[in-house]
Amino acid sequence: MVQILAVGKFFSQSLSRLYIYFLSSFPLYEPCCLSFNLFASQLLHYLKKVDFTNEYGEETKFDANGDAVAMYDLINFQLSETGEVQYATVGTFDETKSTKLLIEENLIIWNGNQRQVPVSVCSNSCPPGTRKAIRPSFPVCCFDCILCAAGEVSNQTDAIECVTCGPEFWSNLKRNACIPKLVEFLSYGDTMGMALLAVALLGSCTTLAVGLVFAFKRHTPLVRANNSELSFLILSSLWLCFLCALAFIGQPTSWSCQLRHTAFGIAFCLCLSCILGKTMVVLMAFKATLPGSNVMKWFRPPQLRALIFLCTAVQVGICGAWLGLAPPVPRRLMTRESAQIILLCDMGSTLAFSLVLGYIGLLAAICFLLAFFARKLPDNFNEAKFITFSMLIFCAVWIAFVPAYVSSPGKYTVAVEVFAILASSYGLLLCIFAPKCYIILLRPEKNTKKHLMGKPQ
Incomplete structure (x- = not known):
């Protein structure tokens, strides 16, 4: 299984920065006065305008609802050749950008040290022209795909049963459509x-x-x-x-x-x-x-x-x-x-x-x-x-x-x-x-x- 962590900003540091920001914005007021005279609506008004970057290059900003804008790094747990767990950044999620989610799939290593995405089902879906046949003593997700019998069709994926064609129709080779039957008589052409x-x-x-x-x-x-x-x-x-x-x-x-x-x-x-x-x-x-x-x-x-x-x-x-x-x-x-x-x-x-x-x-x-x-x-x-x-x-x-x-x-x-x-x-x-x-x-x-x-x- 792939372990991917979303690493955000330290919200406590953001709050302290906000406190200093507000003090600098209201120099005439004491901090105690500010805590008693500032209403929530006033705080929300100024909170929407917060947008700064600290000395580490970390940006802090809030959206129109006053919620912190999400910015995460996508981390993949990978085993090194020595067997130690390493953390590799394989993508980012930044709500401030037009393309919010970026994933470099070629950097992801899946369970079993595989580069391909593992299949998480017992059996693949049955294509049109087949029907699902449950395997006895197996979970319900395990089944076989059986080709429809001659004269029967299924035109959807994972069909439970095949449908019989009308009297004047017959199934095609793929068993996914009914076609008109051939008319047979002793003709001059054969x-x-x-x-x-x-x-x-x-x-x-x-x-x-x-x-x-x-x-x-x-x-x-x-x-x-x-x-x-x-x-x-x-x-x-x-x-x-x-x-x-x-x-x-x-x-x-x-x-x-x-x-x-x-x-x-x-x-x-x-x-x-x-x-x-x-x-x-x-x-x-x-x-x-x-x-x-x-x-x-x-x-x-x-x-x-x-x-x-x-x-x-x-x-x-x-x-x-x-x-x-x-x-x-x-x-x-x-x-x-x-x-x-x-x-x-x-x-x-x-x-x-x-x-x-x-x-x-x-x-x-x-x-x-x-x-x-x-x-x-x-x-x-x-x-x-x-x-x-x-x-x-x-x-x-x-x-x-x-x-x-x-x-x-x-x-x-x-x-x-x-x-x-x-x-x-x-x-x-x-x-x-x-x-x-x-x-x-x-x-x-x-x-x-x-x-x-x-x-x-």
Whole structure:
């Protein structure tokens, strides 16, 4: 501890000097007379004017109230190298000067022979962003500073507890202010959104390219033998499937939420309805070769168009009821444990979404069974084999989609759905049309009626 003494003037000497001063001021009066005839107010009047310096250079004066003006030396007790106590003047206090207190801190020696000011508390103050945690079995001045938890802040020193931010706000890195949460959705700007966009556009361009090949080669035996009308319908629906994946990318809005699931459901239903019609034609074409069979009259173009229309109309009805009763709407998912606000499309009706997927699954299962039965029919180009492979890929993708969709958080839920759409669309496009394009473009010698109708070697 620092010992600092205030050494003043000797007040008794001052009084004696004052006595002599007053005697010299009133020479006609005796001292005894002066003591009886001088009033306090008179003494105060002259006391205010006292100001003299003795032979030692010590000044004596009084203020307007008659009080002695304070003048002190600040003394620091210091230990010498021999262990003796020395007194060092480290400052002054003079009330007569404009700067009353002067301290030369570099001359002060603190306890322990230290030049730095010692800390007189157990723990330093907790800065903003932290809270005080009392140490058990320690004095109340001893505490720890604990950083506020994520989502909580403290904006004052020595805060007792942290304050939780609002639902749309999150704590910054210093935990001393609440900032707006980041909004998360599958956008065109992030890497995942750009990758899915590129894959979708590549698929739609590939589909258009296949369509152009079939259009230029529509009079060749291979295109005509595989019902060119159904082929163009399948390509058109696949093109729509690739494009409907784009509705899932970007900030969810009312129209995009309603469009993405209904367009996806109807486009895939149209595609599978066309594949179902093509599979039935392939299967019944071999049945028609039996004597007395007239089954092909039920699978002419008008009947196939009606089948495709009816199968697609069922899906359109489900989607129409979905939009009319409980349409999908954008929703902001905010949780206290997350630093992000997730923008997503609320299904509106889980039952309707399940019916859309279930109906697509039913059509895919029927197509797979019919194509599986016709896979070994004798033909150099048996399209049922390729339809079987395409349906296997389609079903595998959507069976794996369900657990991945349920377990994926945030924008990854939408990314999983887009991936399933693109993967199944690519599976249908490549399995059904890649072998045909290979023969049309690279093996034109096999694009003859004789080769197509011949028996496999």
